[in-house]
Amino acid sequence: xxxxxxxxxxxxxxxxxxxxxxxxxxxxxxxxxxxxxxxxxxxxxxxxxxxxxxxxxxxxxxxxxxxxxxxxxxxxxxxxxxxxxxxxxxxxxxxxxxxxxxxxxxxxxxxxxxxx
Amino acid sequence: xxxxxxxxxxxxxxxxxxxxxxxxxxxxxxxxxxxxxxxxxxxxxxxxxxxxxxxxxxxxxxxxxxxxxxxxxxxxxxxxxxxxxxxxxxxxxxxxxxxxxxxxxxxxxxxxxxx
Numbered sequence: 001x002x003x004x005x006x007x008x009x010x011x012x013x014x015x016x017x018x019x020x021x022x023x024x025x026x027x028x029x030x031x032x033x034x035x036x037x038x039x040x041x042x043x044x045x046x047x048x049x050x051x052x053x054x055x056x057x058x059x060x061x062x063x064x065x066x067x068x069x070x071x072x073x074x075x076x077x078x079x080x081x082x083x084x085x086x087x088x089x090x091x092x093x094x095x096x097x098x099x100x101x102x103x104x105x106x107x108x109x110x111x112x113x114x115x116x
Numbered sequence: 117x118x119x120x121x122x123x124x125x126x127x128x129x130x131x132x133x134x135x136x137x138x139x140x141x142x143x144x145x146x147x148x149x150x151x152x153x154x155x156x157x158x159x160x161x162x163x164x165x166x167x168x169x170x171x172x173x174x175x176x177x178x179x180x181x182x183x184x185x186x187x188x189x190x191x192x193x194x195x196x197x198x199x200x201x202x203x204x205x206x207x208x209x210x211x212x213x214x215x216x217x218x219x220x221x222x223x224x225x226x227x228x229x230x231x
Contacts, residue, residue: 033217035219035220037222042224043204043206043224043225043227044206044222044223044224044225045206045208045222046222047219047220047221047222050219091159093159095217096217102147102149102164102171102172102210102217102218103149103161103164103172103174104149104151104159104161104217104220105161106158106159106160107158108158109158109159
C-alpha cells in the first residue's frame, strides 16, 4: 500500500535560515509521481512541484530545491534563505499509475514557522 | 485564468442534516477530485470524477456521494451529517485521463461545521 511519511510535525526557524523538509514514501509501483504542496493559513493547497519516478534529477526553483533519491525513497524539499511568507504547512504526496486511480496519498504535513 | 472555485466557503449544519458542496474546475479540466481534511486525520481522498463518471472512491461511507455535471463542475453531498464530518473539504481539478497522474490544482475549500 502507498504511504507517505513526513516525520517532522513542526519546524521553527529564524528568517534567512535554510530549512529542509523530509519526505519518505512507500510504494510497490515502479512508476509513480511525487508532489509537494504548500497550505498557507487560508487553507488552499498550492502546487509546488511534480516529479515522476524516472526523473531523479534534483530541481531548483528560486529559493526552493528538491532532492529525489529513489534508493532511499525520499523526496526532500529545501527552502534557502527562508522568509516569513514561507510560513505554512507543507505536504508531500504520492500518486500511483496502476489501476488509473489517480488519487493523491498525502503525508501528515510539516508546519513551518519562519520567525522574523 | 480562473482557478478552482468552491462554494460556499463556510457551511454550518446540524447532525442528521444534508450538506451540498460545489466545485467548478479550471477551464479545460475534465477531472474533479474531492478530499477531506479533518483535524488530526490529514488529507484523505474522497472521490474522483472524470467525464461525468465516478472513477474512484476513497474509504468513506455511502452517505458521501457526488456527481459531475456536463460542464465538469461537481457537487459533493453528505447525508445524515455526523459531528466527525466537520472538516475542510477541498476540491481539485486536473486535465483528466491522460494515462498518468496529472497535477491536481486545488480550490480554497469549504469549511463544514456540524453541530
